[in-house]
Amino acid sequence: MSETNRRYDVVVIGGGAAGLSGALALARARRSVLVIDAGSPRNAPASHAHNYLGREGIPPLELLAIGRAEAADYGAETVRGEVVSAEKLAGGFRVVQADGGVVEARRLLVTTGIVDELPPVDGIAERWGNEVLHCPYCHGYEVRDRPVGVLALSPMAVHQALLWRQWTDDVVLFRHEQADFTDEEYEQLAARGISVVEGAVAALEVAGDRLTGVRLAGGTVVPREAVVVQPRFTARSAVLESLGLAPTEMLMGDHVVGSYIAADPSGATEVPGVWVAGNVANLMEQVVGAAAAGLKAASMINMDLVTEDTRRAVDARRTPFSAEAERLVTERVLGDRRHGLQEIR
Template sequence: MSEKNQRYDVVVIGGGAAGLSGALALARARRSVLVIDAGSPRNAPASHVHNYLGREGTPPSELLAIGRAEAADYGAEVVRGEVVSAEKVADGFRVVREDGSVLRARRLLVTTGIVDELPAVEGLAERWGNEVLHCPYCHGWEVRDMPVGVLAASPMAVHQALLWRQWTDDVVLFRDGRPDFSDEEYERLAARGIAVVDGEVAALEVADDRLTGVRLAGGTVIPREAVVVQPRFTARSAVLEGLGLRPTELTVGEHVVGSYIESDAAGATAVPGVWVAGNVADPMGQVIGASAAGLKAASVINMDLVTDDTDRAVEARRAPFSAEAERQVTERVLGDRRHGLQETR
C-alpha cells in the first residue's frame, strides 16, 4: 500500500453535481481540494438535465465536464477512482483508494449518491432513463400526451398515476399482482380516466430501439410509449458505514422507499468532520438541489476550517517563547524582506 504524504483541507468523495459544486466553492475559498470521482453518476442513462436554471436541457456528461473544468480553474484536483475506505485519525481522516494509495484530509465531503433498484421485469433496466422513468418533473414534458403506463412497484402507485395524469390523459396503471386498491382509490383513478390492468407484468416490448408496449404474463400486450416505475433509492454508503454512519430508512407516509444518510441542514453528519450532500442525503432531490447542497456544505466546511485554523494560531501564540517560534513568525510576516532581498517603499 502506497502511503503518500499528500494532505488536503478537504477530500470530496463523489464527482457529481453536489461534489463538484462543493469543490468549486472550497477551491474559491483557497482550500486544497481533491475530488475522487468513481465515474458512475446516477443520471448517466438520461439524455438531458432538466429544471436546472441556465442549464436546461444540458446532457449530464456535459454538465459534469463543465463543472470539473470550473473547479480545476480554481485549483481543485479531480481524479477518477474509487475510495475503498476512510477512517478518522488524530489529524483528520485517512482515505484509501482502490489502487492502494493513501491520502490525508482534514475534512470529508461525501457525495456518493444512490443506486436506483428496479423491479425484476424483463427489459426494464435496459430502457431505464430512456422510456422507463420515475420523476415527472424530470421527464414528464418529454412524454407529454403519450401513452404512459405506471407499474405498481410500490404502495405509491396510485399517487404516481394521478401525478403523471398531469402530463398526459392516456395513463394506464398496471397492478402487477400487488394488493388491490381501495374503493376510494378506484374512484379517484376513474374520475381522472386512468384505467387499471390486472395481471402480472412479464416484460417490456421493444421495436427499433423504442418501447412499444407492456406484455402481461398471459401474452397480452398493452401498447405504451413510456413506463413509470418507483425504484428503491438505496444510498451508496459503504465509505460512510466504515466511519460509523448507518443509513436511515426513507419513508413516504408509512411506506419505505429507500435509504439515506442523516445530516443537519448544511450536511454535517454525526461524525465530526464529515459532511454529506446530494442524493446520498436527499434521495429525491434533483440535480439543481444537489448542486445547492454541495455549495451549502462547502461554506460550512470552510468556516469549520477557519475556526480550526484560528484555534491553532491562538494555541501557537500562547506557547512559551522560543527562538524557533520567533523565526517562524518572522518568516511568515516578513518573508524575503527579512533578508533584504525585497525592496521596501
C-alpha cells in the first residue's frame, strides 16, 4: 500500500470471517474502515466450510470474497498486505506494513488468527485439509462410515477417538509416542469398538492423490482413508506483541495446546482501543463463531467511538463559554479600545 499516514476510524488487521464481519458492521455504522489482509486464511487448504448457516458447504475463499464485496458495498476498503507492527499514539494508533506503508487509526480490530503447527510425520502437512483433519464438526460428516485413524499427540487422544466414533464405527487409535492410556481409557475404547495400534507412526501412504494408509516405523501399513491429528494452535500475535500484548498459553491438564491473546467477552484487550476477535482470541472458534465475535467486537468499538465523539462534542460546546474563550473574544473584538473602556470606568 503506497498511501502514507491516511487516518481511519478503525483499521482491521486480518481479512478472515472475524475481520470482514467486523468491517461490515463498522462500515454500516458509517465508520471509515480499512481491512489489511495478508491473504493466508487458516482454512485455505479445506475445500468447503461447514456449519455456517445459509452458506453450508461454501468454499472458504469464496466466502471471504463475498464478505469483502459486502463490506465494500458500505464503503469499507480492503488491501492486501502484511502488518509488521503497531504503536500507540496520543489519538490512536500507527500501523506499519511490510512494504513501508503507514496508516493511522483511532481503534484497532486484530483478527490475525492462528497457525496450525502440525506433527513432523511425513505426509501430514501435504494432506492437511484433505484427508488429514482435526475438527469433527467441520469435516466429520464428509468421512462418515469410512476408516479413520486418530494419531495420539496429547492426553486428549482418547477423547478425540471417542468423539470421532460418532461419525464412523471404524476408528483406530495410533498410540504413536504418547504415554500409555489408563485402564479406564482402554475400557472405554474397547466398549466403543476402537482398537489401539502400538508403535510410532512413520508416514502416511498415498496413492493416486488419495490417502490409503498409515505406515508404522516397523513397516506395517494400516489401511485408513482419513487421519485425525491435533495441531498446536499458535496465535499470530506479532502485531499485538508490538503493542505490549503477550500471548497466553492454553492448557489441557499439563499439556499446552496453543496460545491466544486474552480479552474480555467483547474482545477488548488490556490495551485501550485494541480489540481482538476470532481464533487469535479463541482457539476453538469455528468460522461462524469467528464471524459472530467480529460483529460483537465491532459493535463495542463503535460504542467506544460514539462515547469519544460525544465527549469531544461536549467539550467543543462548552469551550465558547469558558473564561479563557471570553477573554480571547474580548481581545479580538475590542482590541486597544478595551483598555480605554476600563480607564473610563
